Amino acid sequence: MTYHSPVLLKESIEGLNLKPDGVYVDVTFGGGGHSKEILKFLKNGRLYSFDQDHDATANNIESSNFKLIKANFRFLKNFLKLEGIEKIDGVIADLGVSSHQFDTAARGFSLRFDSELDMRMNIDSNLNAKEIINNYSEEQLANMFYIYGDITQSRKLAKQIVNARKEQNILTTTELILIAENLSPVKKRNQFLARVFQAIRIEVNDEINALKDMLNSATKLLNPGGRIVVISYHSLEDKIVKNLFKKGNTDGVVEKDFFGNISKVFNQINKNVIVPSSDECTFNNRATSAKMRVAEKIAYVKK
Ligand SMILES: C[S@@+](CC[C@H](N)C(=O)[O-])C[C@H]1O[C@@H](n2cnc3c(N)ncnc32)[C@H](O)[C@@H]1O
Incomplete structure (x- = not known):
């Protein structure tokens, strides 16, 4: 089974506008599809790739131009500093989970399998899905489902979970599905449950927060003329990226200079999002919801 088929490979590499001697970062290494392609273009340049999942380290690439760092990309700046890197020429982020994570039953990401509620990308992290479902307050659960899953019946869902766990702890994906599925709109069971799972996974x-931290660090690290390419898979992520590219910060706050001019940090290379071709979507189901944005750094950003 392939670990992961890279989405929008050609388009994202074009978006990076690679220089053979540049310093690049792939913050979501996964199966290394994007990293391998970047390395083909480098001569004396360097590529640093990040992944917080131990499984991804099995895909390490043997190359003197390459280093794989097993860490959360929110700590991008610190880990690059350890490598003596203060400035970069491009960064690519292909967000979310890999096919490997999704298709490995024991990881608990997919509603297709009966498995323990886990969903951690980094198995050393303390918080897992079981912890959240059994210990969050009803209000915390409702907010999570509403904000991260766009679930209109979030309060009802939270109540059903809290009532069910009074009887016994909710331990598996199947137990959670049985509690949640009666709230799904007719004929939309799987889409509804996918949003329930998505909300828990994001939490x-x-x-x-990791995405915002990474984008803020990347903004500071990029040289003027450096490129940032982000492939996202749901609107919450895309909104944050759009805010940064259009308004210069991830919260979308319009900042003006002394003269009242909007402080621009990026030039958007594509005004509209780039989406995969219908051919790519046929071959790779995961590509269907992908949206890519590319921007070029234009200004120095104060630290
Ligand atoms: C969609 S996959 C990337 C696939 C990759 N582009 C390829 O071609 O194989 C996303 C990967 O990013 C990793 N990831 C997601 N969020 C992360 C984070 N905050 N820090 C580090 N890695 C992260 C996941 O563990 C996963 O392996």
């Missing part, structure tokens, strides 16, 4: 891995 377990603190994905939104």
Whole structure:
């Protein structure tokens, strides 16, 4: 079984506008599909890739231009500093989980398997899905489902979970599905449950805060003219990326200079999101929800 088929490979590599001597970072190494392609273009340049999942380290690439760092990308700046890197020419992020993570039953990411509630990308991290489902307050659960899963019946779902766990702890994906599925709209069971699982996964891995931290560090690290390419798979992520590229910060706050001009940090290379071709979506089901944005750093950002 392949570990992961890279999405929007050609388009993302073009977006990076690689220089043979540049310093690049792939913050989501996974199966190394994007990293391998970047390395083909480098001569004296360097590529540093990050992944927080131990399984990804099995895909390490033997190359003198390459180093794989097993860490959360939110610590990008610190780990690069350890390598003596203060400035970079490009960064690529292909967000979310890999096919390997999704298709490995024991990881608990997929509603297709009966497995323990886990969903950690980094198995050394303390917080897992079981912990959240059995210990979060009803309000915390409702907020999580509403904000991260866009679930309109989030309060009802949280109540059902809290009532069920009074009887006994909820330990498996199947037990959770049995509690949640009666709230799904007719004929949309799987889409509804996928959003329930997505919300828990985002919370377990603190994905939104990690993304903001990484984008803020990357913004500071990029040289003027450096490129940032982000492939996202749901609107919450895409909104954060769009905010950064259009308004210069991940929260979308419009900042003006002394003269009232909007402080621009990036030039968007593509005004609209880039999506995979229908051919790619046919071959790779995961590509269907992918949206890519590319921007070029134009200004120096104060530390
Ligand atoms: C969609 S896959 C990337 C696939 C990769 N582009 C390829 O071609 O194989 C996302 C990967 O990023 C990793 N990841 C997600 N969030 C991360 C984070 N905050 N820090 C480090 N790695 C992360 C996941 O563990 C997963 O392996």
